[in-house]
Amino acid sequence: MRMIFVNLAVKDIKRSKDFFSGLGFSFNPDYSSDDTLCMIVEKNIFVMLMLETRFQEFIIDEISDTSKATEVLTALSAGSRQEVDETLAKALSLGGKTWRPVMDYGFMYGCSFQDPDGHVWELAYMEAQPPA
Numbered sequence: 001m002r003m004i005f006v007n008l009a010v011k012d013i014k015r016s017k018d019f020f021s022g023l024g025f026s027f028n029p030d031y032s033s034d035d036t037l038c039m040i041v042e043k044n045i046f047v048m049l050m051l052e053t054r055f056q057e058f059i060i061d062e063i064s065d066t067s068k069a070t071e072v073l074t075a076l077s078a079g080s081r082q083e084v085d086e087t088l089a090k091a092l093s094l095g096g097k098t099w100r101p102v103m104d105y106g107f108m109y110g111c112s113f114q115d116p117d118g119h120v121w122e123l124a125y126m127e128a129q130p131p132a
Contacts, residue, residue: 003044003046006047006074009056009064010050010052016049022090022094025041027040036048036049037049066118067118073112076122079125081125084109084125085111095116096115100112109124110122
């Protein structure tokens with residue numbers, strides 16, 4: 001079984017934990033420390049939220065300035081349109097920012113927002129399509 005670890009630099013571990021806890025995520029204490037949080041997305045999908053000083057130890061260049069550029073779009077599926085809307089509302093109430101308007105393509109419905117560190121998160125609900 002493969003696992004995926006998305007690594008993101010953050011300025012404040014507590015603020016990140018409060019934000020993502022508020023969105024319903026939990027953390028694996030075995031892979032967390034004072035400068036790193038291991039956020040559980042699914043059984044084998046994790047987001048490592050690292051203080052910038054810790055993150056810098058893993059890279060050879062500069063940390064992206066999210067106020068000037070987008071370094072990644074992290075997209076997650078949602079179970080319904082309602083979940084998309086509710087998660088966006090929670091993210092904004094917890095200090096996130098709107099990134100793009102809600103997208104409605106009929107079969108696909110989604111939103112995007114920035115977390116307090118400026119990382120872009122997208123949520124998308126896709127209706128099952130009949131086989132062609």
